[in-house]
Amino acid sequence: MTIQGTFEETGNGAKPSHTEAAGHEEHGDYRVLGLLTFLFSESLMFGGLFAAYLVYRASTETWPPESTEVELLLPAINTIILVSSSFVIHRGDSAIKKGDVNGLRVWYLATALMGIVFLGGQVYEYLTLGYGLTTNVFSNCFYVMTGFHGLHVLVGVLLIFGVMWRSRRTNHYNAEKHTGVEMAEIYWHFVDIIWIILFVLLYVLTQI
Amino acid sequence: MAQADLTMDHSLERNGKHPEKWNWYHYFWYNTDHKVIGIQYLVTSFAFYLIAGVMALFMRAELYTPDSDLLDPNMYNALLTNHGTMMIFFWIVPAAIGGFGNYLVPLMIGAKDMAFPNLNAIAFWLNPPAGALLIASLFFGGAQSGWTAYPPLSLVTNNIGQSFWILSIVLVGTSSILGSVNFLITIFKLKTPNMTWDELPLFCWAMIATSILALFSTPVLAIGLVLLLFDINFGTGFFRPEMGGSVVVYQHLFWFYSHPAVYLMILPIFGIMSEIVTTHARKPIFGYKAIAYSSLAICIVGLFVWVHHMFTSGTPAWMRMFFTISTLIVAVPTGVKIFSWVATLWGGKIRFTTPLLFAVGLLAMFVFGGLSGVTLGTAPFDIHVHDTYYVVAHFHYVLFGGSVFGIYAAVYHWFPKITGRMYNETWGRIHFVLTFIGTNLTFLPMHQLGMQGMPRRIAMYDAQFEALNQICTYGSMLLGFSVLPFLINMIWCWAKGKPAGRNPWHSLTLEWQTTSPPAIENFDEEPIIWAGPYDYGIDTQSLETEATVEEMLEEVGQEVR
Amino acid sequence: MAQEKETVPSSLITLTVGLLVAGISVWYGQNNGLLPEQISKQAPLVDNLFDLMVTIGTALFLLVEGAIVFALIKFRRRKGDETDSPHIKGNFPLEVFWTAIPAFIVIGLGIYSVQLYSEMGGFDNVKKAVASNPAESIVELASASRSDINPLLLAQGNSIINRYGIGGNPDTAKTLPDLEVNVKGIQYAWLFNYPDSGITAGELHIPVNEDIKLNIEAEDVIHSFWLPQFRIKQDAIPGETTQLRFTATETGTYPVVCAELCGAYHGAMRTNIVIHTQEEYAQWVEDNKIARSPDFEQTVAATSQPVDDGEFMKPYVKDLGIDAESLKALQ
């Protein structure tokens, strides 16, 4: 059944007839786009936190205040782990694009493990720092910022496990259909980027 | 047109899981149909409006006399905090954005549903627990530090109530972010392919601007409130000066959201105005592009004016001046809209339906409130009237005279579409007259009160202000009564009203081209754009053409079956 | 409507309407009578701005509303007319016009505000003070961090320059204020401390026609120091000292209002500013100095009693928790 619509001339020129009938592909799946939009918003949450941190930093004479200095070695190792995990997770994504579900699993498992190691390092750092959440404004910022980021890492790890769980079903993910895999990867990169900024703010800027 | 054009995205294809028609109980539970969600938003938010309105009536009763005699002052502060919070976060935002946004956007762009129906339902269902938290806070004495919750006051008064309040706002904030993601993707991706960007209804343009604004600003509020929560409950000192924190930082985080929030509450209303004015004036919208782009301009400029709420706070001179100028600039794009609507009315064939009356009432009151906003925008004058009833007058003019009038107009305008029945015009007009008089009676005298020296948020005031305050209180009682004709009209006509048919207003936007109420997936066929959304008066026979459109559609529908 | 027969040329109508609107607006701008008395040098400045904005606002409001009401009457649908109106979608020159005019107005208002704000003393800051007072100590002050300022300057009898609030205008900033008073906001009272005479009071007493500077602090939560008849206001912020500098132009007693929500009895946080002639003021200082030295408590009791607002404070005195003891603790 076809309907011939008479397009009224609306002053914008006649409408071009819609030719790309196959334009919609197999899925009108906008989840990736949705996730990106959401992460944009999410990044502003960190943005607010960073802005507040910089204000406190500017208005305090010695930053960080005495006896709340940060340790650099462990976090640097942690940073290397987290940053490299972004490359690892990308291998997983490339694997599924070639239809290699096993590859996906291996690389994703590796990423999750790296995330867990990172979290472990974080917890270790908390335990050994010698000052707590409430010591002073710097320590407030330090714990809230890293904690909030850590929460995101945790969510990322859970997402990765979710992907691995689903990948057990045959053909749940394949070379064409792998939006979930992609989303976990994008989220992981996001967490990674935030960490890099955080690392600069909390660890690098406090050394000078 | 080829067959293939008429099929929608496969992922949105009817999956056969839902019945032909929703039963009443489907409206009370998790449901992913955007129309059901829209109605859920509208009804719950209206309930909050009544609750918050009753709070206002209590406040006005207290303010009838200068002494603090009716309510305990703590109670007064709890009422005013919750009045402001509910009106903003549980009435205007969910009704305008959640309610009409959800109901109309997919219909207007010819889609079957929103891009993420499940996310949509989740976003709605974050509201009831948030509301429950807010109401629960009242049982612990309620938050008492105003809807702005400035520390240190919010740190030292009623910690439990304040914490509940924070959690509640963070929940609705999340809901608003999820909703905005959904609107943006829906409009950009599900717009029926044969609708060009300059045929997009202006309401959808307004929703784009609103969503962008929400995505930018809401997370910043969320983080500010989380920090406040930490200060209250976990011993941090972000906003405790004695611990090296700063109270002004909170104000920046708060207003970075809450100024844009006022535009969140007016931009969708502007969209609604554009639809209603042209339909009932039977004239194409004047300056389509200017209206569409001015929404985006307001959205962008609106992100850089927040310090005008902090002119007397810890802000240096350059900031006060910079934000004076940026604030004044917002008047320009807003003026463009106002003038365009007036020009749309000019030369039209205006039908005095209730939606049009409310729209015109809105024009009067919003222009007034906007102009008082401009006076507030200049720091030298704002220093005098900041935190006085002059500000209270300003924002009730824009919020009540603007947003609430807009929502009323929209409810009447789309009532036939949503329910399939006509409302009663006489009751509608009575409602309008009472509301219009009541609003001016309540809020006009407040300007003078503020300038003469009455600060806001007080339960007790100087005897010299008594007379004006009593006028305000009488006005608020009238406003209280004005709700009754509305409620009667809505409830009665929803049940028993005259059937309205597809398109009682002979409107040209897409939502009117389907049945009333629309079928579960909106359109039997992918809708065809016969004319631009506002192409009234293309030929004088347009009404006849209209009839043929309907006939043709019906024919088509039958043939398909 | 252009098609319709017009007996009066439309330009004449426009002219009459224009003059009428202009006339009404200017009149209302001058005679709105919405603001209270003007007691400070800043007050007339602020009121001029307000009156100007009322004039512009009235004109805009009348034009917009006039156009709407006219359109509603003239362009209402006639009975039986089921047709649409002419297909007019825009008018580019008109749109440019109504974008440009408001832009012009708001930019003008913006420039005026900045200039006015400077005249009110909004731009007073460290730099200016240094430029006009080349004494060494002030140079030091500019380079010293904020926390060092107080002792240094107080020792020399100099004025502290605060970052926020209204200070000296380009003229007065060159000189030090005649009188400084330290103001402290507590839940729910204002305390005034006169550093040069050591007096502490619950009411602000100042001489007329002298350059006064208040250094405003808050003890517990944010308060806001508002003098409605002076058109000036500044928040009292915990952890920051803010300032207000003004000259009273008339004697009398006027309210001091707390404008920022500070708790349940925020509405009761009121006191008075009493403006004396120079002689009366000197007398007041004498009296209070004497009263102060032997018995401190007595003075506080005598001076912290808000005069007019005593009535509605009374029932809450116990909730307020302001008694002589807590006052003393704060000193």
Ligand code: HEA
């Ligand atoms: C719907 C909500 C809404 C809207 C749309 C607005 C719109 C505006 N508001 Fe308002 N405002 C609030 C809600 C809103 N406001 C609330 C809730 C508060 C109080 C918060 C609190 O403290 O609790 C507040 C407070 C507030 C303040 C702080 C006051 C104070 O606390 O001291 C200021 C100061 O600048 C301000 C300014 C403005 C301006 C300039 C506009 C402009 O957008 C208005 C633009 C419109 C027009 C100007 C009219 C039409 C235009 C023309 C006819 C063109 C020609 C005009 C000129 C050339 C001037 N508002």
Ligand code: HEA
């Ligand atoms: C959209 C927002 C909105 C709306 C619609 C309103 C509506 C009203 N507001 Fe509100 N108001 C705010 C937003 C809003 N307000 C905000 C943000 C604040 C600042 C809070 C703060 O300072 O923190 C504020 C503060 C505020 C104050 C200042 C308090 C103070 O500073 O001390 C006052 C005082 O008069 C007031 C009055 C009113 C009145 C009389 C109405 C009337 O319009 C209400 C009319 C009443 C009804 C509509 C109820 C009708 C219901 C019935 C008659 C019962 C029927 C019941 C059943 C059928 C079950 N409001």
Ligand code: CUA
């Ligand atoms: Cu102090 Cu209000």
Ligand SMILES: [Cu+2]
């Ligand atoms: Cu604002």
